[in-house]
Amino acid sequence: MIYPESRLVGRIMVISTVLTFVSFAVAVTDPDRDARNELARWLDVLGENSLPTWWSTALLLTAAFACALAGAAARAGRVVGAGAWFTAAGLVGAFSLTELSGVHRRLGGIGRLVLGEGVLTRNWFAVAAVLVPVLVAVLVVLGARVGTPARGPLVAGGVLIMVSAVGGEFVAAVLGGRTGPATAPVLAAHLGELGENAGAALVVAAALRVLVLSGAGDVLRVRHRTTFGDDGDGVPVRLTGLWLGLGGVSAALALLSLGFVLADPAQPLLRDLRLFVDLLVEHNLPTWWSVALLATAALVHLATFLVARAAGAPEARFWLVTAGVLALLSLDDQSQLHERSEQLGRLFVEETGSFPFYWLIPGAVAGVAVAAAVVALAVRVRARARALLVGGIALMLATGLGLEVVQGLFMAAGNEGLGFAVGYHVEELGEDVGVILLIAAALATARVTGGRSLTLSYADRRAPLPDPVPARQGASGGS
The missing domain is CATH 1.20.1070 (Rhopdopsin 7-helix transmembrane proteins)
Structure with a gap:
């Protein structure tokens, strides 16, 4: 088959x-x-x-x-x-x-x-x-x-x-x-x-x-292929634990990194462990977490696009745009696209002193484009989702660009002590929280309910829950 x-x-x-x-x-x-x-x-x-x-x-x-x-x-x-x-x-x-x-x-x-x-x-x-x-x-x-x-x-x-x-x-x-x-x-x-x-x-x-994915009206339903029975009206899924979990992991990683940086252990194994959790070092646990958060945000925005399109919402395509933007930000976080643009930044301004972050110049242009994509969506959704979208992108840009400038000034002055360490930890934590807010914005718009299946309904639109149409016939059961 x-x-x-x-x-x-x-x-x-x-x-x-x-x-x-x-x-x-x-x-x-x-x-x-x-x-x-x-x-x-x-x-x-x-x-x-x-x-x-x-x-x-x-x-x-x-x-x-x-x-x-x-x-x-x-x-x-x-x-x-x-x-x-x-x-x-x-x-x-x-x-x-x-x-x-x-x-x-x-x-x-x-x-x-x-x-x-x-x-x-x-x-x-x-x-x-x-x-x-x-x-x-x-x-x-x-x-x-x-x-x-x-x-x-x-x-x-x-x-x-x-x-x-x-x-x-x-x-x-x-x-x-x-x-x-x-x-x-x-x-x-x-x-x-x-x-x-x-x-x-x-x-x-x-x-x-x-x-099995089925859709009709304003809802999308995902259920296990061997599930039987009626969902009834469905029960809203509480997401409080999700936000606490995502935020808690981000905060814990920031504190763990800061603790190792300040302790600066000399023991070889502990030094290896520091390299694995230090936010300033690439290719480690915190970097993976940031990439994973952005990838998750992209997938959640993509799911919201699908349910918005099923609901006939005119702003559906904007959710697809933000999904693409978040995927690009995930790519940037892992492959350091912004840092590769440093030479481009040096073409626009004369090099001054030892300031290390000339990528901020093209980065600011890219940041404006990202903000524009999110704002274009924000003006078309409900108040709560709008606040989360604007707050999330504002926090990401303020910490990702604003605090990066501060870090550059610290490095240019040869001061990479406590203030510098605290600064880049606040920066990374702020970016993670901003991404979590963007995930929350999507899930504030796409209402999640659970019964014998998981159902997404868009905004406040209402329609009868559809009966799922199996995507394939004759598949053997088993669980």
Whole structure:
């Protein structure tokens, strides 16, 4: 049977293949990574701060989001397997963190701390060789819990993610290192990255196979395919816990980072841990959290666009615009597009002293464009959503641009002490809170209700809840 989500998987693989091919072409034609221009570096799937690495991270986050939605639908429909879907979401989310931060390369140090010096702790491959079979066994159990037809793609996708992530780098290392200059290890590393994307696509397909989406009037309903029974009027879903959770994680990460920065531990393992949580250091836990928040905001705004379009709301297309803007901001947060524009900023003003942030000049122009997109939506929605939209984008720009100027002045003066440290922690926390407000704006407009399914209704419009029309016929049940 050919499932409708096959087209989505096909499109994902086309994008992934194109990005991998372009990256491999760059590696072959320009093997000296240090001599490449900024565009070539930005297209390198094996490098940091690049478009392909953001795509991989975002794809894994989308797969985790899809699994979480499948779990929520299963729980709402009282279907067995909700916990399995939530566990799968956690595992895939952990791999997205690995993709962005390279935390797997720190496994050797963790292994030495726990097991001492030995064969298993010389590098992260040995630790991974122990963890991967365990995780594969967990995936098999999860697949049994979610039932058919999701079992196959969920297990296959999860195994492919793990085998590609470890195998690609291992083969590249055996052949001489994934940075070359030989072609074989570079090809192996690229194939490993492509395999991770294919695995993420299969996990997305697995989640979509158990979900049935139906829409009529002003509502969209998502339910588990084996759910039976009437929803009734539906019960509004309270989102207080969501806001407390998102805000609490952001605040906790900021405080954890500040504590390590001020303590400045000398012990090697603690110093590694500081690098992993320091907000000023790229490719770490706080960066991943910011990228994940922005990606989640983009997905939520996209969902709001879908329900607004179903409701016939004239402002629907503006939700699609803000979804795209948030996705671009997520790309910027991981690939440092704003910092790459520093040379562009220097073209407009004469360099003065040692001020380090000339990207703020083109960044301010981009900020105006982002603000304009959000304001164009804000004037078309209800008062509460308008306040959240304006407050969210104002907080993001004030902290992301305004406090960045302050940080630049601190650095130009050679003062990177307590004030500088507190400043950049407030900046990052403010940006995260701004993104949370933008998520809240969408969910304040798209009303969420739960019964035996999850239902989105747009604004205050009312219409009878539709009966779901299965997206496919003849699919076998199971849970």
